[in-house]
Amino acid sequence: MTNDVSHDAELVRVLYQEHAGPLFVFCVRYTGDAQRAEDVVQEVFVRAWRSLSRVDLETRPVRPWLLAVARNLLTDLHRAQTSRPATLDEAVLAQLPAPDELDRAVESWRVAAALQQLSAAHREVLVHAHWLGRSVAETATALGVPPGTVKSRTYYALRALRLALEEGDAP
Template identity: 60%
Template sequence: MRRRVRDRDVGPTADEGLLRALYSEHGGPLLGYVLRLTGGDRTQAEDVVQETLLRAWKHPEALAGRPVRPWLFTVARNLVVDAHRAKQARPPETGIDEHVMMTASGSDDIDRALESWTVAEALAGLSPPHRAVLVETYYKGRSVAEAAKTLGIPPGTVKSRTYYALRALKLALEERGLAP
């Protein structure tokens, strides 16, 4: 993608590089997700992907310091919901079945997968002692005494680490837009 400026060839800009990188890394999964939301309407799905990437390009500050793919998927889902609402506000051009609206409203497996991915990312960002105590008590369902024995630390330490680990996890999730 080259353009001419005052009779000089100019290579791709940094913005174009960002856009190319976003499309290269996230374009395929994003298109697949939007295809499911739009009930297989490829034209609409491609338009939504293009608009999503355009918004990312216009607002690179929104991508800084956060996972990019969940943000892109959220923007795409919001665009699909907005398009559906706009069609509801005027006489229908073509019918959108109920499945599309149910999928677009968040009851989708992909939304749960993205949420799980974001929680796992937040959990990975915790300190190893905090992560270990949460894995033992919440994910493996162990009691305080069992976790203490497994981790080789006193039960009081398990309790205090769990308290501080949950606070740190809540903060990490809030930064990612998942917790209230």
């Protein structure tokens, strides 16, 4: 058994000397990262060592087999990286732009323009109910109309506002 282990270790050493360079170049081209390529090359030779008893190196070309093992490892590595969300460190987060007030201003202008398209009664009920935060009863008292009228005007005013905003999005 010890003889087989030393023979296998010597065989892997010879394989490493002959094929590690081209494998490394292949892995660097695939990953763009020398450290990751070195890790993959090491794993290829670990797997080769484990598989020596199952692979006939006398009849099978060695380099294509090693390249296939490397390609499979690289594919697995790529899949593992793309299946997990990327993590950001504090330096990257600090470079991200802050929320832009321009979007908020544009949205306010869109709503103001859509409000101008509503009737005066609908615009008035929305101002009292939503912008001033008044209840139905308070709005009814302020406008001098029954609470049922406030409810129906609010419903139809919101519907008209939504339609005006949707029409504003159309090209």
